[in-house]
Amino acid sequence: MNNKELKSLVSEAITACQEKKAEDITILELEQGSGAFTDYFLLCTGTNPRQVEAIAEEVEVRLKRTFGEYAAHTEGYRQAEWILLDYVDFVVHVFSDKARQFYDLERLWKSARRITPEEFAASSRKKTAVKTSAVKKAVVKKKAGKKAATTKKVVLAKKTVRKKKA
Secondary structure, three states, X not given: OOHHHHHHHHHHHHHHHHHOOOEEEXXXXXXXXXXXXXXXXXXXXXXXXXXXXXXXXHHHHXXXXXXXXXXXXXXXXXXXXXXXXXXXXXXXXXXEHHHHHHHOHHHHOOOOXXXXXXXXXXXXXXXXXXXXXXXXXXXXXXXXXXXXXXXXXXXXXXHHHHHHHO
């Protein structure tokens, strides 16, 4: 999976969490050299067991419907204190408030870069905008080059016509 696809999946999971009113949504970008088995952790909190389940279910449904992606592994639905959805390249952790404080993954993975949903969305848009502007510049440059080449051909053709007339 390329980085753009991964960011799209994580963004969709964030949106699903937000729509189910998850609290304290945080993304941890894990370092490549830290021995991490995934690229991102998406952490959020539900206020009660039913909301924890609803958040996790919404993430699963949206990723299946939108991208055809299924979690490689899920656990925690029975107690609904900490539901884990493992999508290999990223893992979604939906906690109750008590479980989130107890396990404190942010402290456990303190070498990871913490990102808010807004920062994550902005970084995804920024990279896309940079690529788009680079493509636009290349197209403009190519068109300018074609126009210059066409102009040279017209001038040469006119000179040839003049020589033949003379």
